[in-house]
Amino acid sequence: MNKYFATVSRGLEEVAAQELISIGATDVRPDFTGVHFSGDKALLYRANLWMRTSFRILMPIARVKSFNGDELYRSVQKLDWNEYLDPDMTIAVTCTGKNKHLNHTHFTALQIKNAITDWQKRKLGIRSSVDTEKPDLIINAHIVEKHCILSLDSSGSSLHRRGYRPAIGAAPMKETLAAALLDLAEWTPDLPFLDPMCGSGTLPIEAALKALNIAPGLYRDFGFQTWLDYDPGLWQSLLKEASDRQKTDIAVPIIGSDRDLKVIRQAFVNAESSGLEDYVKFARQDISTIEAPADRGVLICNPPYGVRLGKEAELGELYQLLGDIFKQRFKGWTAYILTGSMKLSKQVGLRTSKRIKLYNGAIPCTLLKYEMY
Structure with a gap:
């Protein structure tokens, strides 16, 4: 069983938790703007396919020290990135949160990207390219005080994008x-x-x-x-x-x-x-x-x-x-x-x-x- 984290809008944590329970998630625990839960690979896929109230399903892979940029860089280089990434895969790094020394999300994301690609060059002699539009692997970093939680983003684009809404009004509701x-x-x-x-x-x-x-995710990629x-x-x-499971009548x-x-x-x-x-x-x-x-x-x-x-x-x-x-x-x-x-x-x-x-x-x-x- 793996541990996952569903990101949600503030105030919807309990609603999302009930959704996750209904699709078979275990160890469901609401947190601020998200819900922790556990499940196997099928549950990860099912959560992306069926969740109506979540933005993203993240799979945490490490919690590393990140007092400042240099420590974050060294911490990220201690991980075995071959487990998640081939050099021919493209990557993108997103970041949320901050601390005293890591208070600019773009800089934090850049440090993590550099640490990963430098690790690849040292170990393999070749590195992944960055693709911010449609990367093969999205790495999400969340700074919490002196630590950084690194996760893989299993959703890709936000789950609120069902794919059906080409026409958008002046103040659209997600x-x-x-x-x-x-x-x-x-x-x-x-x-x-x-x-x-x-x-x-x-x-x-x-x-x-x-x-x-x-299923809201039936016609999109992840x-x-x-x-x-x-x-x-x-x-x-x-x-x-x-x-x-689809019905034909209302x-x-x-x-x-x-x-x-x-x-x-x-x-x-x-x-x-x-x-x-x-x-x-x-x-x-x-x-x-x-x-x-x-x-x-x-x-x-x-x-x-x-x-x-x-x-x-x-x-x-x-x-x-x-x-x-x-x-x-x-x-x-x-x-x-x-x-x-x-x-x-x-x-x-x-x-x-x-x-x-x-x-x-x-x-x-x-x-x-x-x-x-």
Whole structure:
């Protein structure tokens, strides 16, 4: 069994931990912006294929001393890089964290890259080339006080990039956050779903992917596929398993609407790109005319809150309107608002039954739950 680390957005650690448990991970332990877990190679592949809320799956390989640049260089050279890297493979090094002497991530990454390639030249007479676009091996370094945790990045590009979103709106929600909101809202595929301010459609599309049990990583490549120990037979068996588990019907409506025709067109493009155009309904509609499409369901919306879009002082009426619509037209539903402004949330005028602290990128937000009886 190997130890792994799934990186997540701040506030989603518990959600990701439950996801990992559901796919068979053991020793699951949430940490700050990530989750530690254990599993075999199949579990590593499965986590990349199925995780909806994680950015990357890292495999730690060493914890080395790194008081300063020179010590980090010497520490990295003590590792046997032949275990992970052939000279004909390209590499890239990414870095997070800092300490007193290693306070520039680019410099830290450069020290590690130099240490590895100098080790190769000394041992083998030939070294790997750097490729920052599509490397064969991504080495992630995380500085923690006087130590550096070195990991192999098994994901490659971030897992939030499902591959279905060629059209992006002005303030797009990451797919990982959208998937997490569905989990936090306890939405299940037997409940109608509505996002009345859907933008380019991320929330409804993620709902459809979940309802159809489509693995979010089914149509993309991963970093582990160029590792020395890559097992293509195992990977193909997991892809077939995922394909066999897909469903073909959704029994309830999944709807996204927005008053902006341009972003609704973007949502249509994204639905078509994901093959979900027959499962998600998008419509141009002003929030003031929204009606409940069923007698029960889940509504989630992410209205502007004066950070990326709109000005806070001008948005109070919108939040008041949301509260009025929930109360008058959505009896039997559970409604959620994700906002970065508690001042604006007070304009909704309804009592919340739950408040969950989250981050939308670097913006602290709250997911507000309203049960409409």
